Amino acid sequence: MAIEIKAPTFPESVADGTVATWHKQPGDAVKRDELIVDIETDKVVMEVLAEADGVLGDIVKGEGETVLSGELLGSLNDGASATPKESAKEEPKAASQPADAEKSAAQDAKPSGEEPMLSPAARKIAEENGLAPADIEGTGKGGRVTKEDVMNAVEAKKNAPAKAPAEAAKPAAKAGAVDNAALAEGDRVEKRVPMTRLRARIAERLVDAQSSMAMLTTFNEVNMKPIMDLRSKYKELFEKKHNGVRLGFMSFFVKAATEALKRYPAVNASIDGGDVVYHGYQDIGVAVSSDRGLVVPILRNTEYMSLATIEGTIADFGRKAKDGKLSMEDMTGGTFTISNGGVFGSLLSSPIVNPPQAAILGMHKIQERPMAEKGQVVILPMMYLALSYDHRLIDGKEAVSFLVAIKELLEDPARLLLDI
Structure with a gap:
């Protein structure tokens, strides 16, 4: 009995997909729940698994072709055996026996x-x-x-x-x-490859963001020494206490941004047509680089997350992104985004807002610089911060105050604990 192999049901935000890779070819034996084909959308790669044991039949949609939600991809012959394909391979071998015999005689x-x-x-x-x-x-x-x-x-x-x-x-x-x-x-070699759907979608959204919103960027700098000292003092104890989860800088930025979003609700809002939607929760997206392009998985309800939970979830997102296992749910939604270009050595940049969000925070490289402190010149590990925001929704005063709040919370981490 032939079983239809169909494309997965795409979410409303995904119009179609592209057949990325057929892992089996017609005539190949297939086990139940074995990966047959990958469907690439503009957000994630979706896997199609075999519903039963059998042999792959005809392929209707080849690699590179566009498919719609639930569209027919091919067929699977339930319970069939791959022996016909194997016997076909044996026939040429049998035909070559006289030649082999002749060769053997020559060797004798x-x-x-x-x-x-x-x-x-x-x-x-x-x-x-x-x-x-x-x-x-x-x-x-x-x-x-x-x-x-x-x-x-x-x-x-x-x-x-x-x-x-x-x-x-x-x-x-x-x-x-x-x-x-x-x-x-x-x-002088050139290589032409098609752009992935994810990268094409990223390009489209970035162009739309720049053409559809009044985007501005404000900058500040933060002294990272208090966070670095705190991390150095407790990182080993933290890792031991939380089963190998490492204490990084990102969790401090997420907690500081969460507190600042509570104080300035407009930065956590979004525009929907003629309405402004104020979100009573903080879902922060963390930009992660992958081979397919930049992806932004979401940390949900960060107001309830501990530093260890944040670090563990981000590490999990990184592994998923590397293996191409991020799900649609992992990247849906978000009220604010943090992008860390500092891991690649960026000293200063202007990040682009991820619509329909109203703002994005850019982290950068920690650089030792001479700074004036209490009338003395001291060398401090400094980081530039950038906040790009939609000026249609956020006034300059709110944007600057939001960024200053993050700076103050990071330079005095006790504020995060005391909620001041």
């Missing part, structure tokens, strides 16, 4: 050793030219090496060194100057 005609038979004249010429009998292909009866075979091998050996200097001369010529003829032969 040789002496018991591996070295082929040479006539005295052929052996003398081979020894004079430093050729091993095993390196000479025999064309005589039963694989016997003739005098002509040895002469051909000698000629081949003489010609081989003559080509080597010519080949070696090419790199030498290129070292001094650009060889246009050599470049024309294929050194």
